[in-house]
Amino acid sequence: MLRLTFSFVSQTAPSARQIFELGFDMTTTPEIAVLYDEDVIAQRVDEIARALAEAKPERLLAVAILKGSFVFAADLIRAMHRAGLMPEMEFLHLSSYGAGTQSSGTVRILRDIGSDVAGRDVLLIDDILESGRTLLFARNLIASRGARSVSVAALLDKPGRRGADLEADYVGFTCPDKFVVGYGMDAAYAFRQLPYIGYLVGTDDTASK
Numbered sequence: 228m229l230r231l232t233f234s235f236v237s238q239t240a241p242s243a244r245q246i247f248e249l250g251f252d253m254t255t256t257p258e259i260a261v262l263y264d265e266d267v268i269a270q271r272v273d274e275i276a277r278a279l280a281e282a283k284p285e286r287l288l289a290v291a292i293l294k295g296s297f298v299f300a301a302d303l304i305r306a307m308h309r310a311g312l313m314p315e316m317e318f319l320h321l322s323s324y325g326a327g328t329q330s331s332g333t334v335r336i337l338r339d340i341g342s343d344v345a346g347r348d349v350l351l352i353d354d355i356l357e358s359g360r361t362l363l364f365a366r367n368l369i370a371s372r373g374a375r376s377v378s379v380a381a382l383l384d385k386p387g388r389r390g391a392d393l394e395a396d397y398v399g400f401t402c403p404d405k406f407v408v409g410y411g412m413d414a415a416y417a418f419r420q421l422p423y424i425g426y427l428v429g430t431d432d433t434a435s436k
Contacts, residue, residue, distance in 0.1 A: 230400035258428040259408065265422045268410060270401045272299070275380060276306035276395035276398060285375060287312060290340060292365060293320040298411030298419070299382045301354060303343055314350070317342050323361050334364040345373035354404070354412050356381035359391035366393070383407065385422070400424075411423075 263271075266308075279287075289307070307314050320338035349369050351364055356379070366377045381395040383402040393407035408414050409421030 237406070240297045243375070247317050259306055259418070259421075259425040261423050262403070262405075262407065263424040268399070268424065269302070272302050272306050273309070275397045275399065276303060276310040276312070278382075279307055279350065280310035280312050282378075284312070284350070288315040288317060288344060288347050288349045289314040290317045290319050290349060290351050290365075290369070291351040291373070292339065292351060292357040293318055294414045295350050299354055300352040303380065310354070315342065317364060319351075321361050321365060323364075334361055335417045336368075343372075344369055346375050348376045349374045351377065351379045353379070353381050354405070355383045355385065355408075356395050356398075357385045357388040359389050359393035362395075363391040382410070 244326050263402065264359035287298065287307075289304055291297060294380070303318060304314055317340040318337070318338065321334050322337050323334045350361060351365050351369070357364060360380070362379055369377045378396040380397040380399075381400040384395060384398045384400070385402050385404060387404060404425070405426035406414065407424055407426050410424045411419050412424070413419045414427060
């Protein structure tokens with residue numbers, strides 16, 4: 228399948244999720260640098276949808292990996308509609324984190340899908356592809372249930388953090404090693420509402436999905 232990417236120079240900084248140590252709290256506004264604005268995101272989402280339509284999927288089921296993908300998934304399925312597709316929609320909630328921010332490597336299903344995937348083309352939609360462990364688990368899970376195919380659309384890709392043998396079929400942007408927020412992605416439950424993707428200045432990301 229067509230791999231759509233947009234590159235950004237990788238950057239490094241101190242440790243991630245130290246936003247609170249950097250002075251962030253709900254009464255102050257941290258500095259957020261914009262990586263991808265609304266127009267750039269919208270254009271890339273439309274390109275991914277057109278590429279999906281060109282693949283001519285059969286009985287397409289789109290599965291959003293909660294929680295961070297919900298805005299991307301909503302925009303993508305509407306773009307797929309404009310491109311002539313009629314996807315059905317499901318949600319899968321997985322967790323691979325323990326008490327801290329580092330992945331435990333063990334993936335748990337918090338909310339499963341209810342649809343029968345046998346014989347169907349399934350598209351997994353996620354916000355960030357980092358280590359790949361969570362998405363690999365999801366892909367294997369859906370494939371084991373008899374899906375005709377399982378492809379992955381990731382809004383952001385951090386290839387330098389890959390720990391599993393998995394690449395996305397559709398990628399929005401190749402992302403710098405920063406703690407990103409906005410467009411559905413959060414820091415301590417804040418910033419999901421931002422219409423752009425940005426990063427908290429002075430942080431990078433040590434938590435891998």
